[in-house]
Amino acid sequence: MNQSTTSLFFNYGSTAKIRIKKENCYENPDYPCIYAIVTKKLCFTLPKAAVIMTKTHVYIPNEIYRQELTKYYSQIRN
Numbered sequence: 001m002n003q004s005t006t007s008l009f010f011n012y013g014s015t016a017k018i019r020i021k022k023e024n025c026y027e028n029p030d031y032p033c034i035y036a037i038v039t040k041k042l043c044f045t046l047p048k049a050a051v052i053m054t055k056t057h058v059y060i061p062n063e064i065y066r067q068e069l070t071k072y073y074s075q076i077r078n
Helices: 003-010 062-077
Strands: 017-021 025-028 031-038 043-047 057-061
Touching: 017 062, 031 057, 043 062, 057 062
Parallel strands: none
Antiparallel strands: 017 057, 025 031, 031 043
């Protein structure tokens, strides 16, 4: 993984992260540069460079999660 690409996501602006269980993070061999995050409320993709993977969890930038959550609640309101 390119460290400079990862730093674009985690070393700029807010560095707050959201922890998501690893079983909610999916990888498709046909799309090797992205992960899909699927939870009860949300389903979205993001670049692998924006994900920090550990044994049990993945960490994604809070800002991306917040944007997706806002889209979700806007959709419900409409």
